[in-house]
Amino acid sequence: MLIMRRNLLFFTLLLCFSASVQAQERTAKGRVIDASTQQPIEAANLRFRSSTQQVNTDVHGRFTVKIPAGTDSVYISAIGYTTQAFAVAQLQADFKVALAAVSVQLKEVSVAQAANNPFKPISQMDIKLRAVNNSQEVLRMVPGLFIGQHAGGGKAEQIFLRGFDIDHGTDINITADGMPVNMVSHAHGQGYADLHFLIPELIQQVDFKKGPYYADKGNLNTAGFVDFKTKDVLTNSMVKLEAGAFNTWRGVGMFDLLGEKAKANEQSAFIASEYMYSKGYFDHPQDFNRLNLFGKYHGRISPQTTLTASASTFTSSWDASGQIPDRAVKDGSISWFGAIDPNEGGKTSRTNANVQTVTTLNHDAYLKNQVFYSHYKFTLFSNFTFFLNDEVNGDQIKQHEDRNLFGYNGSYVKNGYWGNKKLSSEVGINVRYDKTNNSELSHTKDRSTLIDPIKLGDINELNLAAYWMESIELSQRFTLSGGLRFDHFEMGYKDKLENNTKSTAGGNTVSPKLNLQYKASEFAYLYLNSGKGFHSNDTRVVVKQDGRQVLPAGYGSDLGTILKPTKNLLINAALWYLWLDQEFVYVGDEGVVEPSGKSRRMGFDVSVRYQPTNWLYLDADANYAHGRAVEEAKGENYLPLSPRFTSTGGITYRSKMGINAFMRYRYMGDRPANEDNSVIAKGYFVADAGVTYSKRKFEIGLNVQNVFDTKWKETQFDTESRLANEVAPVSEIHFTPGTPFFLKASLSYFF
Template identity: 30%
Template sequence: MLADPLSSHAIENILIKGRQIDLLGHSSSASEGVIGNAEILDRPLLRTGEILEFIPGMVVTQHSGSGKSNQYFLRGFNLDHGTDFANSVDGMPVNMRSHGHGQGYTDLNFIIPEIISQIDYQKGTYHANSGDFSAAGTARFGIQNSTRNELSLALGENDYQRLLAKGSVSAGPGNLLLATELQAYDGPWQDISENTRKVNLVSRYSQRLASGQFALTFMAYNNSWNAADQVPERAINAGLIDRFGSLDTSLGGKSARYSLSGSWLSDAWQANAYVISSDLDLWSNFTYFLNDPVNGDQFEQTDSRTLYGGEISRHWHHDIGSIAAEHLVGVQTRIDDIAKVGLYNTQARQRLDTIREDEVLQRSIALFNQSSFALTEQWLVHLGARYDLMAARVTSDVAANSGTASDGIFSLKAGVSYQISSNWQTYLNLGQGFHSNDARGATSTVVPQTDESVAPVDFLVRSKGAELGLRYFDFTTFNASVALWHLDMDSELLYVGDAGTNEPSRASRRYGLEVAAYYWFNRSWSLDTELAVTRSRFTEDEQDEGNYIDGSLPFVLSMGLIYKTDDTWQTSLRLRHFGKRTLDSFNAQRSASSTVLNGNLKYNFSTWQLSFDVMNILNSKASDIEYFYASRLNNEAEEGIEDRHIHPMEPRTFRITATYTF
């Protein structure tokens, strides 16, 4: 479905080229869009999570092993591993509430890119069917009902191996899609082998049922890896380790996700339900010997949960005099039954003691309504309302941190668009949104392993946004959009999963400009350019602190050039640049900028395709990510040293893929 909830019935087939879809008159803002399957296949990906970089202004990086959730940046947010950007796959939420590694933890490694039908994205707080974690935006991944029969083998440097098998067969009155992915990778690291071992399996049955389309999907994912986390620059400069070295070689993790989901879609009704089992075991060490000079600062985070939930909505339209009205009304519900979320001090992956261990039962229900009124052929008004109710029960190993929390929040959305001509449309949007905080932070009264008191944080945090946009599409060669946006957050409250403590922060304000342009020179050549400029500041003063927001990303530029000729030859180049990020609240420390160029060359003959990918063509020595904080190496002063900590961008990497279609 389209990002506009009222356009969910406009396009039901698989989109071949989402950027060439006419959204004039169908979208409710300038910062939403559709990404088609063919576009995803056109772009070389170093990691699965990079599929989110199809969203203009989004940057996806990694500071650890490739089995861990990526680090995301959008609209001035360091989204960490997913907070404030909501993701769903086939109607199932991906963001994890009250997660062991961080609120909103979003691991996309269970997705097989080749079976994505399309990605519908929207940014901002203007859509009533988007709730928790959606202040910066939302991405909805659709899965194909049928797919080409293919067998693919990829090999690359650093023992990269990937085997993909997918296909569809008739099964009674419907269709059965099967896909499996096996991936291994050792990485470029000097002191460890990443030893990634990933397995994905998807089985999807679909058929026409009554007046709609029914689908039942089973997905299974399992992964294990070793990790080279970020390291201090002083260790590299002193020759203790290489840029690709590690100070703790026993880091890494194990992750698993199993899901069963069902959906039914008709012109009037849409319904889905799901059950998800998710497990993560993660070992990290960011400060080395700062907290424990004897055993080191390695820690383990665990999260084991089962999710249940679903959504049902009804869509209809009617006339109010000369005004054409369209409505979408729905209810969403979700239960996170978290059997164990734990944090432990460890050494070489062996537990030394427990920092905290909790059970959490977190439930939510939401009602939403989105209405659209065509006042004239040019003027379209959107009105939305949403109410979210959330409750949680925390049972902690520290009695003082056990308890219950609940909160409700009402959000209003509004927008108006004016179609200037058949090629131009302008938009004005306003909206309220929110994100939830970790339930443990909302019930905790003492810091784990100490007697220090701590005040519980707010369970739900309000956001308010506005956007002025313009869209142009000439139906043949050029598609462009411009958005000037603004977003206020009442608080940037965080639950810090690495320490098991709360870190309340201040209210903030972000605003910026985004430009996305796609140009097709002819049937063979196309060029796209995406630009985002953002200003991010805290709006409340705090003693001994500045007003810059740590990790905020002020500038992003992405460009792509694609050449295709009669389905035989294809080549593409993709440039991504993101500017210097502030690393502290005074902006005294800033990261270096980063530029990477990727490319590929494909040749199709008969039933075969050969693909040659080159990642980081220019062999940039930039960092994937940088932080500034205190850490302590062995034999350093006990107070540690404040330093930049970097995770290097992977060097120039070659991969070749052979695909057989049958």
């Protein structure tokens, strides 16, 4: 009997202990939202007193956390919001907390907010502190990314990142609200990414990552990806007017349609518009016009499902002075802002429809579905060689296409625990179909006379993909994440200059990813990323090459860290390596294929953010890249226009009185312009500045581009050309001059 009583007592104590452990390990779930807009806050951080355990909210502001034993308080913070403290007992089922927006304070940023994305804290701070003044500034939000415009303002910018001359998008995956920006098999070049349909004032968030390490990103994701997210809710309606030098005018209107009561019920709708005109600073007027219209609805259509639907249309036209040769400026034939062929220019348009739903499921899971459609038109007239090929009519070319783009993205995401280990899983599928009509390359004169058709045909390209991503917390310090992606391509081309001959090709590729994160302390976070990515080649290339080199692979690795040595200093640094199996793309300017073989790049990135006082913020980015062609002889293996050293930075002042000011610089060092480094593309240093005075109802601003009136070359190419009076061609630097001193004033009214 005594033994039975002892056993009964033992089991009773065991049950009590188990119940106590279960109580201490209680799982809490909740949601963090913006108090003003009622929208979810991504990457909000939950940390417990007397514990190292932390967790971040997902893209829908949701969190699931096991409450550690021995703690009684939880602190919830997010970049640009007040920190709130709660008793652990308040963390009941479906707990919801609303954070109020305040000025960004670097001391509130935790390195834990970098989990799964080391660039997240920096991108969130930058977008809140640095005003985006124009469409060109949009891509400059990515540290280390440089752009250059060389065709009158309306053409997509040339992009540079991690030792790449990406042209207009060959090796960077760009999306806006989940919809692709890059155009595959484009008339002007593979991956052409024109972001001018995006109104800068509507940008809510910029999500970027460098390298090919993310299974949900596919084609063109080798150097990295950039995803822009527009606002779901307007905090207020606004009208903005801008006027600047060179007869530049811009107007923006953003209008809330449903009011504050609707926001409280998680319903929102707004429309926005933008119009811009600039005569430009060139000797021959640009007459650049751009018109944007955008509308969006965001709301809860059931207790479990949120709907986001948007529609937009964009049109633009411009004249361009094009790239000019050094020799023509040196001998006085033309000025620094002159032109050899003033008949360059173009027009483009894009109309989008985008519908997304997010459905919350049981067991901390949700389902995302997205369908999108774009109708896109593009016409460009260029002349890079002047009279090299045609001494009488000149070498002007026309590039044209009319495209329909259809797509679907779907994913299932589940966050939770496997035992006591945090676990996140995602599976998804992507479908994209591009169909272009009359993709054209022609030799023309004065934009109106067709001299010789070079390429003319219809392109269709289908990309089907499936991916899986997994992230598991191995311990409180180690997190392992990875994934696998499968892509299938089917390509077809009907050549209308060859009796409507039809050719097809296709290919498959598998892209594995493996990443490891290590939380060394509350102030140091280390990561090792590795993976395979790819870029597709133009359909007109692969069908002519019998399907060879359809999807050249890229292999990369990053070893990096996020450090916060003091409460007001944040550092992100990484050593990186990237190998490409083939840099092999269709050159739309000439209608030819230019394979440049295997390449290898390596380098380092450093980003520093420092806030010495509540009102002063300093930032700097420095990037170095060493790139070479692998199969060429030493000394002849340089990668033309590959940037070697670049840096950007600035200082931002924000006062409680509503006066905000900034000054920023960007520096690009000299870089090789050809394979043997005998021709150099000269570097530049340019600084911009601005000041605004903001009150509740209005804002006045003054912005200066190129404060020191630097004479600089924005884009440069080593090109062989012949002028009308020359008997032989000359190969040398041809360039587009950068913006001179440019003053712009703005007035905004909020209501």
